[in-house]
Amino acid sequence: MATTADFKNGMCLDIDGNYFFIVEFLHVKPGKGPAFVRTKLKNVKTGRILDKTWNSGVKVDEVRIERRPYQYLYKDDMGYNFMHTETFEQVAIPGESIDGVQFLKEGDICEAMVHAASDTILTCEMPTSVVLEITYTEPGIKGDTATNTLKPATVETGAEVRVPLFCETGDKVRIDTRDGSYVERVERAKS
Incomplete structure (x- = not known):
């Protein structure tokens, strides 16, 4: 109390x-x-x-809530399967309980809020930002340097985000998982 x-x-x-x-x-x-x-x-x-x-x-x-680190393994009909990084125990978490699930890729470390008494997972939080590769976007037009203009792009997890005109397919970008917004370009695509 x-x-x-x-x-x-x-x-x-x-x-x-x-x-x-x-x-x-x-x-x-x-x-x-x-x-x-x-x-x-x-x-x-x-x-x-x-x-x-x-x-x-x-x-x-x-x-009483405990925060525990879990690593994402794979998705199946049971939900998203995670492994506790210290005990190696595996658990399935439904997608509704994971904030920013559309940006989740294999190997990502998330933090789960676990009810200490019943040992059940209440919710799972992704890191505030993740680095993802753009798998498809329309090519930018040379000389088009309008500021704050965004175009749609599909990232490796299948999610669609809005990125600046200079981003190309193959670029790695940092995405804010809370709202799906573009933060920065991390690595330029090799031409």
Whole structure:
């Protein structure tokens, strides 16, 4: 059990049998009336954000979460198969539980949030950015140097991203897994 005074970002709460991560919180002490805590909670299963206001001092059920590294192996009809990097235990995780799953490739290391008591995986987070090779994109036109103009490109995982005009097939680019945006070109294609 914890109280609203113990709230911190990333804390996991059990509310009516559902698990929520605290995305942000704010302790408010108005000039008139009792203090309260305003929170934004992310549902672990659905990923939806919920705004909730708590009276100050309310007791809540805290869920103990462990972060464990897992390496992606392959995908089959059971889901995405991962191996714990320390114990070599293999586990299948459904795609809905993995943030940025469209950028996942074999060998990537992800961090899984595991319920400590039941040892079940709640969600899996990819690194904030990954380097992927462009497998197809329209060729850029020589001399076309318009700034902030993007074109569609398909990367090695099959996901489609928007990249600047100067990127070509074979280039390696860094992609932000949170929103699928282009960050930078890492390596130019060999001509």
